[in-house]
Amino acid sequence: xxxxxxxxxxxxxxxxxxxxxxxxxxxxTVRAWNRTRAKAEPLAAHGAHVAGTPAEAxxxxxxxxxxxxxxxxxLDVLHEAAPALRPGTLxxxxxxxxxxxxxxxxxxxxxxGLVLFDAPVLGxxxxxxxxxxxxxxxxxxxxxxAVAPVFDAVGSRTVWTGEDGAAGSATRLKLVANSWVxxxxxxxxxxxxxxxxxxxxxxxxxDAIDGGPLDMPYLRVKAGLILDDxxxxxxxxxxxxxKDARLIVEAGERAGVRLDVAAASAERLERAAAQGHGxxxxxxxxxxxxxxxxxxxx
Numbered sequence: 001x002x003x004x005x006x007x008x009x010x011x012x013x014x015x016x017x018x019x020x021x022x023x024x025x026x027x028x029t030v031r032a033w034n035r036t037r038a039k040a041e042p043l044a045a046h047g048a049h050v051a052g053t054p055a056e057a058x059x060x061x062x063x064x065x066x067x068x069x070x071x072x073x074x075l076d077v078l079h080e081a082a083p084a085l086r087p088g089t090l091x092x093x094x095x096x097x098x099x100x101x102x103x104x105x106x107x108x109x110x111x112x113g114l115v116l117f118d119a120p121v122l123g124x125x126x127x128x129x130x131x132x133x134x135x136x137x138x139x140x141x142x143x144x145x146a147v148a149p150v151f152d153a154v155g156s157r158t159v160w161t162g163e164d165g166a167a168g169s170a171t172r173l174k175l176v177a178n179s180w181v182x183x184x185x186x187x188x189x190x191x192x193x194x195x196x197x198x199x200x201x202x203x204x205x206x207d208a209i210d211g212g213p214l215d216m217p218y219l220r221v222k223a224g225l226i227l228d229d230x231x232x233x234x235x236x237x238x239x240x241x242x243k244d245a246r247l248i249v250e251a252g253e254r255a256g257v258r259l260d261v262a263a264a265s266a267e268r269l270e271r272a273a274a275q276g277h278g279x280x281x282x283x284x285x286x287x288x289x290x291x292x293x294x295x296x297x298x
Contacts, residue, residue: 003149004028008061010054010077011095012040014234015121016067018128019094019154021046023065025131026153033057035077054081063090063150064114070243071101078108087113090147092137094119096178098247099168099254106166115143116165120174121155124235131155136170136177138162172251179248179262182241185282186265188222193289196296202227222283234281241282242269 004027009020012034020043023030030048033056034040040050051057058064058081068074074095078085091114093105102118109116117139127133135155139147140163151158162169195202202223209215225231245266252259268288275294277284287294 003146005062005149006031006060007150008033008051008058008064008081009048010034010057010064010066010081011068011073012043013067014125014237015094015128016065017043018125019065019067019133020048021129022131023150023153024048026149028149028153031057031059031061054078055084057081058089059084061086061089063092063147065092065150065154066095068095069240070095070247071097071105074101075104075108078105082112085112085114088115089113090115090117090143090150092117092119092147092150093165094121094135096120096174096244096247097171098175099171099251102166102168102171109166115140115147117143117147118161118165118168118170119151120171122174122177123155125233126235127156128154134159136161136173138167138170139165175244175248175251178244179259181236182245182248182265182269182282183261184216184218185222185241186261186268186285188219189226189268189283189286190289191219192223192226193286193296197289222281225281225283226286231277231280231284234279236282237279238269238273238282238284239278241285242266242273242278245269 006029007023009032012032020030020032024047031051032040032043032048033051033054044050054077066074117137119137121133121135123133133155135151135158137158138161161173245262248262249259268285271288272285275287277287290296
C-alpha cells in the first residue's frame with residue numbers, strides 16, 4: 001500500500017485542482033493554495049484544506065507540488081512559502097517553465113534543502129480529472145519511492161528522464177511534446193478555417209482522410225470542439241498554450257534551432273487571445289484566421 005503523505009498543492013487552476021482532487025482521493029492529506037482563493041475554495045468540499053498563504057500551505061508538508069503559470073510565478077510563490085519549508089521536503093515541480101527557468105528553480109531548491117523533481121505532465125483537463133496524466137520526471141533515484149505516491153495519484157504512468165532535476169531533462173521532453181501538440185492544434189484550426197472560407201463541408205475533409213495516415217483522433221477532437229462550439233470549459237486554454245509556444249521558441253533559440261511553426265503558432269494564439277478567446281480551449285486559435293473580431297464571414 002502506498003504511503004499516505006501531506007501534500008501541498010500550489011496553484012489550483014484547471015490542472016492543479018484536478019491533481020489536488022486525485023491526491024485527496026488517493027488518501028493523502030492535501031493543503032491547497034491559489035493566488036485567487038476562489039479557485040481553490042471548491043477543493044474544501046473534496047476534503048482538502050484551503051490555505052490562505054503559500055507558507056500556510058507548505059507547513060508540515062512531506063511534498064510540495066507546484067502547478068502555476070510559469071517559472072517566475074513558481075519562484076515568487078516559493079519565496080513566499082520559504083519560511084515554512086522544511087529541508088528534505090520533496091518538490092514536484094510540474095509547471096511548464098521552459099529551459100531558462102530551471103537553473104533558478106534548482107538554485108532555490110539547493111538553498112532550502114529541497115529534493116527537486118523536474119516533473120511536468122502531459123495531458124489536459126480530462127486526463128487530469130481522471131488521474132491519467134503522463135508524468136515526465138527527473139530526480140534522484142534514492143527519493144523516487146518517496147515521491148511515487150504523488151505521481152501515482154495524478155498520473156497513469158511516470159517516465160523517468162534522468163537523475164538530476166536541475167538538468168531539466170523532463171522539461172526539455174515536455175517542450176518537444178508540446179511543440180507537436182501546438183502545431184497539430186494550429187493545423188486543425190487552419191483546416192477548419194480554410195474549409196469555412198472555401199465553402200467546403202468539413203465532413204467531406206474527414207471522409208477523404210478517413211482511415212488513412214493523415215487521419216488521427218486528435219484532429220477530430222480539436223476540430224469537433226470548433227464545429228460544435230464547445231470551446232469552454234477549455235481542455236488547455238489559449239493563454240496557456242501561447243505561453244508554452246513562446247517557451248518552445250525561446251528554448252529553440254537557446255539551442256540554435258529555428259522553429260518557424262512554433263513561432264507562427266504563438267502569434268496565432270496571441271491574436272486569438274486579443275480577440276477575447278484567451279480563456280477558451282486552444283482550438284479557439286481557429287478564430288485568428290479571420291478578421292480583427294475573429295468572426296468568419298457567412
